[in-house]
Amino acid sequence: MMGKHLDVQQYKQQIVDFFDNNLTEKAKADLLQDVSENSFLSGIFENEKNVRSFIKSQVKRPKISPAFLKSITDKIKIDNPHGIY
Amino acid sequence: MVLMEEKYNKNYYDRIFMEEFLPHADALNTFAYHLTYNETTAADLVQETYLKAYRFIAQYHIGTNSKAWLFKIMKNGFINDYRKKSKSPKQVDYEDFVNYQDGDDTSHLQGYMDLREEMFQNMIGDEVTIAINSLPFDFRTVILLCDIEGFKYDEIAKIIGIPIGTVRSRLHRARQLLKEKLIVYAKQHGYNID
Missing domain, CATH: 1.10.10.10 (Winged helix-like DNA-binding domain superfamily/Winged helix DNA-binding domain)
Incomplete structure (x- = not known):
């Protein structure tokens, strides 16, 4: 028995949609309920969550310095001293 | 009427720019870096995105999705400018x-x-x-x-x-x-x- 309504592939797709924020609130709640009641589904859910945080945490994110942001705002002020409208 | 006057006030646009646009600088820079593969070029792309955003700020509706709006400007800017340049022969020594x-x-x-x-x-x-x-x-x-x-x-x-x-x-x-x-x-x- 794999949850109440769906087969494994459908659940996998639901889990992907859950983390893509592509489910309705009702569908989210139903999925979480099914996940909480089924250790196999729970494993798939946790794995998907972990993989996504792994990728997010590992990806390079070069930081922007406050000086660089100031240079942008300064350039806008110089280009548009009295506004552009 | 007051709202209209305020809407066309430069300070109004500056406030939108500072409060709604600038907080997305790091996210834009990450996107730019992965588009261009280069931190310096990415910074240039971020700057051009912000300059374009300010130039067309009257088309932005306050309180809507500023992050998506900025990302669209960046994506279009990258395709129109940087991608063309990157297709020129590489400068291999x-x-x-x-x-x-x-x-x-x-x-x-x-x-x-x-x-x-x-x-x-x-x-x-x-x-x-x-x-x-x-x-x-x-x-x-x-x-x-x-x-x-x-x-x-x-x-x-x-x-x-x-x-x-x-x-x-x-x-x-x-x-x-x-x-x-x-x-x-x-x-x-x-x-x-x-």
């Missing part, structure tokens, strides 16, 4: 390569080996970035927008200018490709992405 190949002096070989070792060490921990950057542009873009920046399908569809169904199928394919590239590395770190 061919003379250096020939001199190295033809030279009898091997004293510089150790330096080359050191450099290669340094490059390899710098790669460790950057596998995810390398894997994402090796994806074709269309796949890379959806991965960055969805998995890294957390945009929803409809937002991605608007940013890229494709149907939602295409976003979904492109994401599926992009994740498959990324998985193939990262499967060994992920397993080494205790993640199963089969």
Whole structure:
């Protein structure tokens, strides 16, 4: 028995949609309920969550310095001293 | 009437710029970096995106999705400007390569080996970035927008200018490709992405 309504592939797709924020609130709640009641589904859910945080945490994110942001705002002020409208 | 006057006041636009646009600078820079593969070029792209955003700020509706709006400007700017430039021949220093190949002096070989070792060490921990950057542009873009920046399908569809169904199928394919590239590395770190 794999949850109440769906087969494994459908659940996998639901889990992907859950983390893509592509489910309705009702569908989210139903999925979480099914996940909480089924250790196999729970494993798939946790794995998907972990993989996504792994990728997010590992990806390079070069930081922007406050000086660089100031240079942008300064350039806008110089280009548009009295506004552009 | 007061609202109209305020709307066309420069301070009004400056406030939108400072409060709604600038907080997305780091996210824009991450996107730009993965589009251009280069921190300096990425910074230029971020600056141009902000300058364009200010120029067209009257078209932005306050309180709507400023992040998606900025990302769309950046994506279009990249395709229209930077991508064209990047298709020009690469600036490889061919003379250096020939001199190295033809030279009898091997004293510089150790330096080359050191450099290669340094490059390899710098790669460790950057596998995810390398894997994402090796994806074709269309796949890379959806991965960055969805998995890294957390945009929803409809937002991605608007940013890229494709149907939602295409976003979904492109994401599926992009994740498959990324998985193939990262499967060994992920397993080494205790993640199963089969």
